Amino acid sequence: MENIENNIIEKKELHTEIVAHLAEPHQHKDAIASKMGMWLFLFTELLLFGGLFLLYMAYRLQYSQDFVIAAQDLNIVLGTTNTIFLLTSSLTMALSIAAIQRGKKVLSITLLVSTIGFALAFMVVKYFEWTAKFHHGIAPGAQELMNKPNGEIIFYGMYFSMTGLHALHVIVGAIILVFMLVFLLRNKITKYDYIKLENAGLYWHLVDLIWIFLFPLFYLIH
Amino acid sequence: MANEALAETLESYLEYKSNKSKLFSWIFTTDHKRIGLLYLVGMTVFFWVGVTLGFLMKLEMLTPGKTIVDAQTYNTFFTLHGVIMIFLFIIPGIPAVFGNFFLPIMIGAYDVAFPRLNLFSWWLYMFGGIFAVVALFLQGGPIDTGWTFYVPYSIRTTTNVILPLIGAFVLGFSSILTGLNFITTIHRLRAPGMTFFRMPLFVWALYATAWIQVVATPVVGITILLVIVERVFHVGIFDPAMGGDPLLFQHLFWIYSHPAVYIMILPAMGVVSEIIPTFARRTIFGYKAIAFSSLAIAFIGYFVWAHHMFSSGISDTSRMVFSLLTFLVAVPSGVKVFNWVATLYKGSIELRAPLLYVMMFIFLFSIGGLTGLVLGSLATDVHVTDTYFVVAHFHYVMFGGTVIIFFAALHYWLPKMFGKMYSEKVAIWAAPLIFVGFNMLYFTMFILGYKGMPRRYWSYLPEYQTLHIISTVGSWILVLGLMIMFANLIYSLFKGKPATANPWGGITLEWQVPSPPPVENFEKIPTITHGAYDYEHINWEQDGKH
Amino acid sequence: MEKVEHKEHLINYGTYVLIWLSLISLTVLTVAVAGVDLKKIALFVALFIAAIKSTLVILYFMHIKFDDAIFKVFFFVALATLASIFILTSFDVFFR
Numbered sequence: 001m002e003n004i005e006n007n008i009i010e011k012k013e014l015h016t017e018i019v020a021h022l023a024e025p026h027q028h029k030d031a032i033a034s035k036m037g038m039w040l041f042l043f044t045e046l047l048l049f050g051g052l053f054l055l056y057m058a059y060r061l062q063y064s065q066d067f068v069i070a071a072q073d074l075n076i077v078l079g080t081t082n083t084i085f086l087l088t089s090s091l092t093m094a095l096s097i098a099a100i101q102r103g104k105k106v107l108s109i110t111l112l113v114s115t116i117g118f119a120l121a122f123m124v125v126k127y128f129e130w131t132a133k134f135h136h137g138i139a140p141g142a143q144e145l146m147n148k149p150n151g152e153i154i155f156y157g158m159y160f161s162m163t164g165l166h167a168l169h170v171i172v173g174a175i176i177l178v179f180m181l182v183f184l185l186r187n188k189i190t191k192y193d194y195i196k197l198e199n200a201g202l203y204w205h206l207v208d209l210i211w212i213f214l215f216p217l218f219y220l221i222h
Numbered sequence: 223m224a225n226e227a228l229a230e231t232l233e234s235y236l237e238y239k240s241n242k243s244k245l246f247s248w249i250f251t252t253d254h255k256r257i258g259l260l261y262l263v264g265m266t267v268f269f270w271v272g273v274t275l276g277f278l279m280k281l282e283m284l285t286p287g288k289t290i291v292d293a294q295t296y297n298t299f300f301t302l303h304g305v306i307m308i309f310l311f312i313i314p315g316i317p318a319v320f321g322n323f324f325l326p327i328m329i330g331a332y333d334v335a336f337p338r339l340n341l342f343s344w345w346l347y348m349f350g351g352i353f354a355v356v357a358l359f360l361q362g363g364p365i366d367t368g369w370t371f372y373v374p375y376s377i378r379t380t381t382n383v384i385l386p387l388i389g390a391f392v393l394g395f396s397s398i399l400t401g402l403n404f405i406t407t408i409h410r411l412r413a414p415g416m417t418f419f420r421m422p423l424f425v426w427a428l429y430a431t432a433w434i435q436v437v438a439t440p441v442v443g444i445t446i447l448l449v450i451v452e453r454v455f456h457v458g459i460f461d462p463a464m465g466g467d468p469l470l471f472q473h474l475f476w477i478y479s480h481p482a483v484y485i486m487i488l489p490a491m492g493v494v495s496e497i498i499p500t501f502a503r504r505t506i507f508g509y510k511a512i513a514f515s516s517l518a519i520a521f522i523g524y525f526v527w528a529h530h531m532f533s534s535g536i537s538d539t540s541r542m543v544f545s546l547l548t549f550l551v552a553v554p555s556g557v558k559v560f561n562w563v564a565t566l567y568k569g570s571i572e573l574r575a576p577l578l579y580v581m582m583f584i585f586l587f588s589i590g591g592l593t594g595l596v597l598g599s600l601a602t603d604v605h606v607t608d609t610y611f612v613v614a615h616f617h618y619v620m621f622g623g624t625v626i627i628f629f630a631a632l633h634y635w636l637p638k639m640f641g642k643m644y645s646e647k648v649a650i651w652a653a654p655l656i657f658v659g660f661n662m663l664y665f666t667m668f669i670l671g672y673k674g675m676p677r678r679y680w681s682y683l684p685e686y687q688t689l690h691i692i693s694t695v696g697s698w699i700l701v702l703g704l705m706i707m708f709a710n711l712i713y714s715l716f717k718g719k720p721a722t723a724n725p726w727g728g729i730t731l732e733w734q735v736p737s738p739p740p741v742e743n744f745e746k747i748p749t750i751t752h753g754a755y756d757y758e759h760i761n762w763e764q765d766g767k768h
Numbered sequence: 769m770e771k772v773e774h775k776e777h778l779i780n781y782g783t784y785v786l787i788w789l790s791l792i793s794l795t796v797l798t799v800a801v802a803g804v805d806l807k808k809i810a811l812f813v814a815l816f817i818a819a820i821k822s823t824l825v826i827l828y829f830m831h832i833k834f835d836d837a838i839f840k841v842f843f844f845v846a847l848a849t850l851a852s853i854f855i856l857t858s859f860d861v862f863f864r
Contacts, residue, residue, distance in 0.1 A: 032836065033335045033410040039839060040402040043846040044440040050850045051444035051474050055459065057854065058470050058861045076799065083795050091788040094779075094829045101778055141456040150458075150465025157457035157464070161448065198831075205830045212821050216814035220802035409838065437849050473857055524852055528860065537863035543856070 031195040038199040042206050045169070049210050052162050056217060059154050066151020071221040073138070074159075075129065079219035082125050083211060089118035090208045093177075093201045100184070103191040109184050112177060112197075115204065119174040126167050130160075159218055166210050173207045176200050232740035234641070252337035253741060258323030259639070260344050261314060266708075268310040268351060273701060275303040280663070280697040283690045286682050293680040297366035298381070300678055302358070304369025305386065309393050310351050312624055313482060316489035317400060317435075318347070320631050321428045323639060325404060327732045327739065328422045330413025330748050335406035339399055346396035353389030357382045368678060370479075373460040373471045377452050384450050391446045394439045397485070401435025404428050415750035419513070422730045422754040423506065426513040427492025430520040434481045434488075438524070442478035445471065472531050480527035484519055486620060487587075490627035491516070491558055494580050497634055498562050500728040501577040502569025505755040508561040515554035522551040532603045541600055548598035555591060559584065574726065575649040579630035582657055586622025590615055593668065611671025614664045622660060629656075632711060637725050641737040642718030648710040655703030662696025729760050777834040787828045794821050 060067050096111035133156075137144025140160055145153060180200045183189045189197050233239075235255045240247045248256055279299050282289045291299070322340065326333050334340050358364040362382040367375055376383055408429050412421070448459055449471075458464030460471045499506045506512065528536055528544040562584065571577070593615045596602045606612065637643050666689045671677075675686050682690070724733040735743060752759055798817045806813060827833040832840060 030335070030410055033406050035835070035839075036406045036409060036842070037336060037339075037402055039842055040405060040436050041398075043436055043842070044398050044443075046846055046850060047437055047440035048444050050853065051441045051477070054474070054854060054857055055470055058467065058857070061861055062467070063465070076802075080795065080799055084792065087788065087791045087795065090791075090825060090829050091784055094784045095781055098779060098781055098784065140458070146464075153458045154465045157459045157466075160455075161451060161457055161459065165447075202830055205825055208829075209822050209825055212825070213815075213818050216798055216802070216818055220798065220814055222802055222805065222810060433845070437846060441853075469860075473860070477853055477857075524849055525856060528856070536860040539863040540856070540859035543859050 031193075034195045034199060035202075038202050042202060045206055045210075049162075049165070052158070052165070053213065053217075056158055056162070059151075059158060060217075063151030063154055066149055067155050068221050070148075070152040070155035071218065073133075074219050076219050078125050078129055079215055082122050083215045085118045085122045085125070086208045086211050089115045089122075090205055092118065093204045097194065097197050097201050100189060100191060100194050100197060105184065105187075108197075109181065112181050112184065116174055116177050116181070119170055119177070122170055123167065123174075126163070126170075162214060163218070166207070166214060169207050169210070173200075173204050176203060232736075232742075232745070234736070234738040235741045236640070236738050238741045250341065252333070252341050254322050254326050254333050254337065254340060255639070255739065255741075255743075257340050257344050258319050258321075261318040261322065261347065264344075264348055264351065265311055265314065265319065268306050272303055272306040272311060273704065275299050275306070277697060277701055279303060280694040282680070283682075284694050286684055286687060294363075294366060296680040297368075297678070298358075298364040301365050301368050305354060305365075305390070307620075308369055308482075309390055310347075310354070312486045312620055313397060314347060314393075314400075315486065315624060315628055316493060316631060317404070317428055317431055317485075318343075319628075320424075320493070320635060321400075321404060321489060324635065324732050325407060325425060325428055326411065327735060327743050328425055328730055329408065329411060329416055330731055330744065330750065331407065331411040332742050332744070332747070334403050335410055336403050340403055343396045343399045343403070346392050346399070350389045350391075350393035350396060353392060354386045357385035357389065360385065370475065371449065372475075373449065373452070373466070373468045374462055376449055377461055384453060387446045387450055391443055394443050394446070397435045398439050401432035401439075404432040405436065408432075413747050413750055419510065420750055420753050423495035423509070423512055423516075424489070424492035426516050427488045427495070430516040431485050431488045434485050434520050434523070438478045438481035438485075441474055442482075445474040445478070448474075469531070469535055472534055473528070476527035476530045477524075480530065481520075481523050483616075483620070484523040486624045488516055488519060490583070490624040491555075493627050493631045493634070494562060494583065495558075496728075496730065497576045497580050497630060498565050499755040499757070500634075500726050501572050501574060502566050503572070503727065504565065504569045504757050505753070506561065507564035508557075509753065509755070511557055512561050515557045518554040519551065522547065522554070526551055526598075529598050529603075532600060533607050545598055545600050549595065552591060552595065559588065575644075575646050575653075576630050576634035576726070578650060578653050579626055579633060582653060583623060583626045583630065586618055586626060586660065590618030590620075590622055593618065606671050608677055609671035610667040610675045610677055613677050614667035614671060617664045617667070622664075626656075629707065634726070635732075636711060636714070637721035638732055638737045638739070640715050640718075641721050642714045642716075643721040643725065644710050644714035644718055648706065652703050652707035652710065655699060655706065657703075659696050659698070659700025659703055663693050663700055664696070666690075666693040666696070729757060730754055779828070779831075779834070783828065787824050790824060791821055 092111045092114040096108045096115065099105075099108035099111060133139065134142070138156060139145060140157065145156055177200060180189065180197050183196060235253055238247075238253075242250065248260065251257060251260075278290065279296065282291055282296055282299075322334070360382050362380050364381060365371075365379075365383055365386050366381050367379060367383065371383065371387070408421075408425060451457055452460050452466075456464075458466050460466045460468060462468060495506060495512055525547045526544060528540055529548045532541055532545075593611070597606065597612065597615060633644070633649055670686055670689045670693070673686065673689075675682055675689075721737045723736050725737075726733070731748065732739075734748070794817055798814055801813055801817070802810070804810075826843070832843060
């Protein structure tokens with residue numbers, strides 16, 4: 001009799017413990033699950049941009065000459081500079097993670113700040129590129145652009161849409177990295193638990209990957 | 223026995239009280255079971271709004287001219303009916319309600335991999351739905367493009383397109399996050415001993431569906447974004463006046479929307495694979511074939527989308543390629559139907575309400591599937607595309623398929639979810655009403671379409687009127703059946719007899735826990751030593767008897 | 769619920785720098801090649817170089833080379849889907 005009662009009491013305590021653990025929001029300590037979730041999210045980004053690349057393929061096929069002409073007005077130097085900024089930011093991102101894996105908090109923070117710096121540099125260059133275009137009447141719906149042949153209108157339609165969506169992701173990525181910076185400073189990311197930084201890094205590398213394809217497809221058409 | 227003792231000591235998930243207020247403990251819950259119910263509540267409301275719109279559409283179709291509304295209003299009706307039924311009911315449908323509720327239990331887990339993300343998915347679902355509804359009342363009026371919002375009309379129309387599209391985008395995110403959650407859960411949280419090939423087939427179905435949710439949805443996401451960008455900034459990508467190609471819109475749209483129909487049907491087929499073994503009292507015929515066929519359908523389903531575009535102007539080469547691939551995708555579905563029927567053969571069959579709805583499904587879905595072949599075949603498609611034939615086809619597969627199984631799942635699992643039993647007599651009487659009404663409503667549409675009645679037309683030639691009248695009367699009978707069915711189920715929640723842990727004699731894990739289940743599902747994570755339908759080797763207990 | 773993967777493969781800083789150098793070189797190459805008139809194959813060369821750069825980023829920076837096999841399977845599934853979409857759409861746009 002007493003055994004059964006003790007059993008029930010034990011069950012109730014275990015129940016309370018489990019319920020307190022589960023029914024309230026709780027942290028998962030499964031880093032692989034976390035990484036899996038992040039990769040799955042990256043696939044959605046891949047397919048999102050994939051749709052745009054699909055359109056690009058169709059339109060470049062249809063308007064090959066106009067694409068060549070329109071692409072002349074893009075600045076290869078600025079495009080290449082931006083490519084180098086993003087590639088280097090990927091390096092500093094990977095190094096930042098490598099540093100915290102070794103417990104080198106200050107180095108990790110420095111590298112993360114550099115990554116954010118390169119992101120900002122990219123946005124500055126993009127800002128100048130776009131405003132220069134707008135200044136010359138090359139903007140969606142603008143008169144100068146509307147006077148050009150359809151193929152060139154489509155080129156710029158794709159250019160602004162794709163580099164625009166990409167830039168949005170650069171901004172979001174930079175914001176995420178700032179959050180990671182705060183986590184690093186507050187020791188929420190450590191040598192023993194750095195999955196957040198890894199996942200943020202994965203996102204950042206994706207942003208880099210997209211640009212690796214955007215660059216030749218828009219700036220290097222001849 | 224253990225279940226009853228457990229039920230006495232542990233609180234059910236319905237009763238669990240946290241330190242929050244009652245409302246907050248529901249809308250801010252991270253318990254997968256409560257989230258499943260939250261979806262059920264939202265979905266029920268949206269379903270009945272969709273049914274009402276359909277009902278009104280059929281009323282309008284009673285006469286060739288105006289019956290109750292003008293043409294513009296009719297256009298908004300069929301648009302909203304489609305948007306609500308597809309994005310707010312069928313696509314989230316079975317995964318959001320029954321997947322959320324039962325996936326962790328079926329694999330022996332306490333919850334999904336990302337419980338907070340799960341809650342966020344539900345919030346996105348509610349926001350998306352509300353956005354779409356609010357748009358109805360804003361400047362420009364309700365959207366009238368059809369749920370497919372083809373360009374260039376969706377760029378030109380003055381009705382409010384952007385808000386419903388934002389709603390749809392948000393809903394897409396909800397779907398993506400649910401898929402992401404389920405994939406991770408299935409990979410990481412299976413109980414010890416539960417190998418992939420010991421998982422219930424419903425879990426396999428959810429897994430295949432989740433991959434489609436994650437990989438296909440973003441494509442409609444970019445489509446939506448581009449239409450919004452086009453309307454706001456006039457970039458020209460979809461505008462023929464500026465060199466844009468409307469066919470590219472259709473490609474992007476259907477690259478998602480065809481796999482989307484597999485998001486709708488795969489979970490339903492998973493439910494069928496659960497119900498049939500239970501009521502045939504034997505193991506499923508060809509477990510691996512059914513599991514792999516789910517993956518095959520998901521896979522091949524990506525390769526058929528342009529069969530929605532056969533008469534749009536795509537190349538002849540692609541029409542032949544897509545027609546061939548479309549025929550291919552019917553094969554794994556056939557494998558499933560064969561295996562289900564084989565399971566029933568010489569089984570010890572108990573024809574209870576869930577099995578009755580499954581039987582209805584097999585009949586209706588088969589008609590829908592076979593007429594899909596008529597549409598997939600180029601020569602016949604030219605004749606019936608964009609007619610009522612198509613409307614009939616997709617209602618047979620989506621409504622006669624997924625929705626009937628949604629009802630079957632309700633009849634199968636509601637006793638587990640709420641611990642209350644419904645009147646089986648009423649459930650069994652509602653079914654023939656639904657069946658007769660359904661066939662009157664939609665079979666006539668096959669004939670109408672074959673005779674040339676176009677879809678989305680407010681007015682028609684007088685020679686079609688007789689069939690339209692029969693169809694509309696069918697809708698009344700159908701709605702009556704639906705109301706009786708729902709009333710029965712809802713009544714049971716308040717006044718139903720208490721249900722036992724295992725009213726049907728199933729042997730998957732959800733029948734090993736109390737009805738309703740405790741918050742943490744299991745007192746202790748079980749260790750699995752047998753397959754999901756191993757009736758030959760398990761001492762299953764039904765209502766306390768063997 | 770493990771706290772840390774004790775057998776985590778730590779990559780040298782130097783390896784990352786080497787990958788970065790390769791990426792920069794490939795970028796220089798792709799710009800240089802764009803100046804040469806390769807007519808029809810120019811696009812394929814550019815895409816090929818971009819593919820190599822991506823592979824380096826994905827394998828090393830994104831760590832997939834050293835992670836569990838399941839991640840490679842996942843990535844392959846996503847990539848295969850994307851590729852099929854391109855191939856099937858090509859049946860339309862290339863044959864109009």
